[in-house]
Amino acid sequence: MADVVIYGLAPSTYTRTARLACEEKGVPHRLEEIEIGSARNFSMHPFGKIPILEHGDARVFETFAIARYIDEAFKGPALQPADAKARALMTAWISAVLDYAYPVIVRGLILPRLVFPRRGVPVDEAAVKANLPKVEQVLKALDGALATNRYFAGDAMSLADLFVLPILPYVGMTEEGRPLLAQCTRLSRWQDTMLARKSAPATEPKLAA
Numbered sequence: 299m300a301d302v303v304i305y306g307l308a309p310s311t312y313t314r315t316a317r318l319a320c321e322e323k324g325v326p327h328r329l330e331e332i333e334i335g336s337a338r339n340f341s342m343h344p345f346g347k348i349p350i351l352e353h354g355d356a357r358v359f360e361t362f363a364i365a366r367y368i369d370e371a372f373k374g375p376a377l378q379p380a381d382a383k384a385r386a387l388m389t390a391w392i393s394a395v396l397d398y399a400y401p402v403i404v405r406g407l408i409l410p411r412l413v414f415p416r417r418g419v420p421v422d423e424a425a426v427k428a429n430l431p432k433v434e435q436v437l438k439a440l441d442g443a444l445a446t447n448r449y450f451a452g453d454a455m456s457l458a459d460l461f462v463l464p465i466l467p468y469v470g471m472t473e474e475g476r477p478l479l480a481q482c483t484r485l486s487r488w489q490d491t492m493l494a495r496k497s498a499p500a501t502e503p504k505l506a507a
C-alpha cells in the first residue's frame with residue numbers, strides 16, 4: 299500500500315490534527331515539511347495552507363477532509379460516530395474549532411505570544427488584551443461541551459477531539475491563557491486524558507527553546 303505523507307509543519311495545530319488522526323487510526327505516515335505560502339505549497343493547496351495529505355494518487359487539502367479521508371480510507375478504529383446525532387455533534391465542534399477557536403485562540407493569543415516574538419514580528423498588545431474575553435468564552439464553551447459527555451461527540455473519542463487537542467497545550471504556555479484554562483476543570487481533565495493517549499507523544503511538536 300502507498301505511503302501516507304502529511305505535508306505541513308510539526309508545530310502547526312492543523313498538521314497535528316492530521317497526524318493525530320493517522321496515529322489513532324494506526325496509519326503509518328511521514329511528515330514532510332513545506333514552507334507555508336511557497337510556490338510548492340500553492341501547487342498542492344489552492345489557498346497555500348497546511349496540511350496536505352498525499353496517498354498514492356490521492357491528494358487531499360483542508361484538515362477536515364484529510365481527517366475524514368484517513369478515517370474512511372483505512373481499516374482501524376472508527377474515528378467518527380455511526381449515529382447521525384453524535385456525528386452531527388462531532389461536525390459541529392469541528393466547525394466551532396475552525397470558525398471560533400482557531401481565529402480567537404491561535405490567531406488572537408498563541409501567534410502573538412508564542413510565535414511573533416521569536417520572529418521579531420511586532421505584537422499589537424491592545425488587540426491581544428481586547429481578545430482575551432473571547433478566549434475565555436471559547437474555552438468555557440469547550441468546557442461546557444464536556445459537562446455531559448466524556449468526549450466532544452459523546453462517550454467515544456472522535457475527530458472532534460483531535461481538532462481541539464493541539465490548541466490547548468499552547469494556551470497553557472501563555473501567561474494570560476494558563477489561568478483561563480485552569481478554571482475550565484472539565485476541559486483540563488479531558489486534555490490530561492487525551493495527552494495520555496499514545497498518539498499525543500507521537501505527534502508532539504519539538505519547540506526550539
Ligand SMILES: N[C@@H](CCC(=O)N[C@@H](CS)C(=O)NCC(=O)O)C(=O)O
Binds near residue numbers: 310312334348362
Ligand atoms: N481551513 C484550513 C486552515 C489551515 C490553516 O490555517 N493552517 C495554518 C497552519 S495551522 C496555516 O496554513 N497558516 C498559514 C496562513 O494562514 O497563512 C484547514 O482546515 O486545513
